Every structure is written in C-alpha cells, then in structure tokens.
Amino acid sequence: MLKFPVTFLLAFGAWIFFTATLDIQELVAGVIVSLVIAYIAKDFIFHEKPSKALNPVRWARFVAYFFVWLYLEIVANLDVAYRVATGRINPAIVKVPTKFRSDIGKSLLGNSITLTPGTLTIKAGDNLFVHWIAYNKKKRVGKLFERFGLGVTE
Amino acid sequence: MIDIVVQVMLYISGIFAVIGSLGLIRFPDFYTRTHAATMLSVGSVSLGLLSLFIATFWSVYTLKIFVIIVFNLFTNPTATHAIAERAYKIGITPKKLVKDEMKT
Known part of the structure; x- marks a missing residue:
C-alpha cells in the first residue's frame, strides 16, 4: 500500500527539482502530474518493499558507499590513463561471486564495476563475469563495493 | 578563487578526454577499448560537468547539471554492459587474454 505515496513523493520531488520554484501554480500542476505518474508507474519502480527505500540508515550507508566509489573511480581513472600511456595491459x-541477492543490489554492484574504468561486466547473473584490464591473482574485483554495498540494498 | 578551481577541473577533464581518445586507438581489441571509452564518459564528462556545477553555483542550472551527472552515471554503465554482453554473445573474441573463467 505504501507504493503509491512513495512514488508520488519521488515524482513530486523531481518536479520541484526541475522547476526550481515554489510558485503555487507550479505546485498544483506538479501535484496533478505526480498523481498521474504515481498511478501509472507504481508497479514498475518497486519490486520490493518500499519501506526499504525510505530507511534513512540505508541512505547514510549509500553516502558512505558513494565516497568509496568516488575514491576507487579516481584511482581507476589514473590507472587506465597510465596503461594507455605505457601500453602495459x-x-x-x-x-x-557475489553475496548480493536482490536485483537492485546486483545492478548496483554490476554498474559500479562497469563504471570503474578497467573493469567491465560482461555477464550478470548469480555470478558476475568481468573483463579486467589489469589481471592480478592477489586482488579481487569489486571487493570494496561488496563490503560497503551489502548494507545499502540487502 | 572559484574561477581557478573551475579552470583546473576543465583542464584535467580535457586531459582525460585526450588520453581516453588515445586509448581508443592504442588498445588492441573491443573490450580493452571499452575501458578507454568508460574513462572518457565518466572521468572526463563528469569532471567537466562538475566544474560547470561549481561555476553556476547557485542558479537554476545548478540542479539541472547535477541531474545530468546522475543520469549519465546511471545510464552509461547499463549501455556499456548491454553492448559488451551482446558483443561476447555474437562471438567477438578478445585478442589477448591471460585467463578466461567464463568458458569453463
């Protein structure tokens, strides 16, 4: 039952985001449009319990995850730049193998891996298959993503 | 002060764009080239847009640029993954590969 109001709030938030005004006309139009969108889209957005998406602890963990991702992103960018320069691949x-079980968790991990230069998810399922430009026996792809991401989605 | 930060970020973004384009030429096969392309679209585009985000702070455009950055970060890996999966399925094989755990 929470599906509808949560979708509505997301759509309405996005509306305020884009119009960037608190004018009463804009708000009324936004409410109407958001109601229609929430009615149409409520079954597509949430496959799981919507209470998960409203949990502030998960959002806090997501912020932590974001900074981990940002760090790995910068390191990987410099690494690939180095490999372009030297040709050493x-x-x-x-x-x-992954501990993520929910669809959103798997897509979070797969997208994070693809988004990092040097690693590319080729096949996603229960296990991910990753093309890795700098194969190293001792390291594992996506270890930090998994450690910080599990608390966000599972 | 802010102008200097924005300029430095734009320069770094440009350098990344040049290096990524060089990677597209230098790397031997499809999959390794994709890594260079990812570097282009994430490292270069995000950094460039982020500098605009700072430059326009705080106006109507700021939030819109932020939304563009987020959408870029969501859609880019999805598209890249779709292309790579299809490429592997129709039989584009990597030229150099030290290990393939997908075959077994």
Missing part, C-alpha cells in the same frame, strides 16, 4: 575475464 594484462586482460582477463574473471568470475566474481
């Missing part, structure tokens, strides 16, 4: 396709 060691590509391999590795299997990445």
Whole structure:
C-alpha cells in the first residue's frame, strides 16, 4: 500500500527539482502530474518493499558507499590513463561471486564495476563475469563495493 | 578563487578526454577499448560537468547539471554492459587474454 505515496513523493520531488520554484501554480500542476505518474508507474519502480527505500540508515550507508566509489573511480581513472600511456595491459575475464541477492543490489554492484574504468561486466547473473584490464591473482574485483554495498540494498 | 578551481577541473577533464581518445586507438581489441571509452564518459564528462556545477553555483542550472551527472552515471554503465554482453554473445573474441573463467 505504501507504493503509491512513495512514488508520488519521488515524482513530486523531481518536479520541484526541475522547476526550481515554489510558485503555487507550479505546485498544483506538479501535484496533478505526480498523481498521474504515481498511478501509472507504481508497479514498475518497486519490486520490493518500499519501506526499504525510505530507511534513512540505508541512505547514510549509500553516502558512505558513494565516497568509496568516488575514491576507487579516481584511482581507476589514473590507472587506465597510465596503461594507455605505457601500453602495459594484462586482460582477463574473471568470475566474481557475489553475496548480493536482490536485483537492485546486483545492478548496483554490476554498474559500479562497469563504471570503474578497467573493469567491465560482461555477464550478470548469480555470478558476475568481468573483463579486467589489469589481471592480478592477489586482488579481487569489486571487493570494496561488496563490503560497503551489502548494507545499502540487502 | 572559484574561477581557478573551475579552470583546473576543465583542464584535467580535457586531459582525460585526450588520453581516453588515445586509448581508443592504442588498445588492441573491443573490450580493452571499452575501458578507454568508460574513462572518457565518466572521468572526463563528469569532471567537466562538475566544474560547470561549481561555476553556476547557485542558479537554476545548478540542479539541472547535477541531474545530468546522475543520469549519465546511471545510464552509461547499463549501455556499456548491454553492448559488451551482446558483443561476447555474437562471438567477438578478445585478442589477448591471460585467463578466461567464463568458458569453463
């Protein structure tokens, strides 16, 4: 039952975001449009319990996850830049077992891995298959993503 | 002060764009080239847009630029993954590969 109001709030928030005004006409139009959108889209947005998406602890963890991601992103960008300059590549396709069970968790991990230069998710399922430009026996792809991401989505 | 920060970020973004384009030429096969393309679209575009985010702070455009950055970060990996999966399925094989755990 929470599906409808949560979708409505998201749509209305986005409306305020885009119009960037608190004019009463804009707000009324926004409410009407958001109601229609919430009615149409409520079944597409949430496959799981909507209370999960409103939990502030998860959002706090997501912020932590974001900064971890940002750090890895910068490191990976510099690493790939170095590899372009030197031409030193060691590509391999590795299997990445994951503890994520929900769809949103898997897409979070897969997208984070693809978004990091140097690693690219080729196949996503119970295990991810990742093309890795700098194969290294001792390291694992997505270890930090998994450690910080589990608390966000599971 | 803010102008200097914005300029430095734009320069770094430009440098990343040049390096990424060089990678597209230098790398041997499809998959490694994708890494260079990812670097282009994330490192370069996000940084460039982020500098605009700072430059326009705080006006009507600021939030819109932020939304563009977020959408770029969501859609880019999805598209890249779709292309790569399809490429692997129709049989584009990597030229150099030290290990393939997908075959077994």
